[in-house]
Amino acid sequence: MTDFEGLKALVTGGASGIGRATAELLAERGAQVAVLDLDPSSVEKPLLGFRADVTDDASVRTAVESAVEALGGLDVLVNNAGIGAQGTVEDNDDDEWHRVYDVNVLGMVRATRAALPHLRRSEHAAIVNTCSIAATAGLPQRALYSATKGAVYSLTLAMAADHVREGVRVNCVNPGTVDTPWIGRLLGKAADPVAERAALEARQPTGRLVSAPEVALAIAYLASPLSGATTGTSLAVDGGTQGLRLRPVGQ
Ligand SMILES: NC(=O)c1ccc[n+]([C@@H]2O[C@H](COP(=O)([O-])OP(=O)(O)OC[C@H]3O[C@@H](n4cnc5c(N)ncnc54)[C@H](O)[C@@H]3O)[C@@H](O)[C@H]2O)c1
Secondary structure: OOOOOOOEEEEEOOOOHHHHHHHHHHHHOOOEEEEEEOOHHHOOOOOEEEEOOOOOHHHHHHHHHHHHHHHOOOOEEEEOOOOOOOEOOOOOOHHHHHHHHHHHHHHHHHHHHHHHHHHOOOOOEEEEEEOOHHHOOOOOOEHHHHHHHHHHHHHHHHHHHHHHHHOEEEEEEEEOOEEOHHHHHHHHHOOOHHHHHHHHHHHOOOOOOEEHHHHHHHHHHHHOHHHOOOOOOEEEEOOOOOOOOOOOOOO
């Protein structure tokens, strides 16, 4: 499928995991793709890598302008850069709350602000935000992270309303637990990584983790010009975790 032929896309956090899989898929489907990341050193052609920290407005603006110049325009922004946080509401101090909000929420605000003037000039403008099942389900030990993703969900709806008449569609994907380097780091910190992985797999009705290419396909669907009627939605890619209520095995 070459639905992205001639289109230009920018993926934040595109050097790893979901962002990397998305950048590669969009390129396979015909887009010219730039990646914005803290560390773009692993990014290879045909992808273009740009270094930026989404917590730093000047660095985001500079990277977005450089990417748009190199690409010759911008049609698709994938706001994907994000970081994790563990614990209950008691477990993180104010500085940590500000730090995680700064990346996960304001990071999307900064990239979108820088991209919008260019997206308005596109015939097929789309923004896709990487949200999470944590926005819509109560997960234990994820108070701060979930709050940031709840904000991303609301921001997606508000942005969709603000920009629909400018021809800019805005949607989000809500992944369950995805097998990326992120989860590798999380398991690395667990007392029993094998048991922790089994618990994460068991939480998903499909009995396995989601893959990064599966999330990339959902992002590409929402970003594609073929989805011109879809805006202000969230698309779950969570192995059924949000919607299904299974009985325990054997009952
Ligand atoms: N892995 C999961 O289970 C899962 C589930 C739901 C949602 N998500 C979301 O998916 C997104 C990507 O996660 P992933 O699992 O691919 O993680 P990952 O750690 O593999 O990749 C994240 C990328 O973002 C970049 N990044 C982090 N902070 C940045 C900053 N300040 N500026 C620029 N780039 C920065 C990192 O360098 C990295 O390349 C995140 O928004 C995350 O919240 C992940």
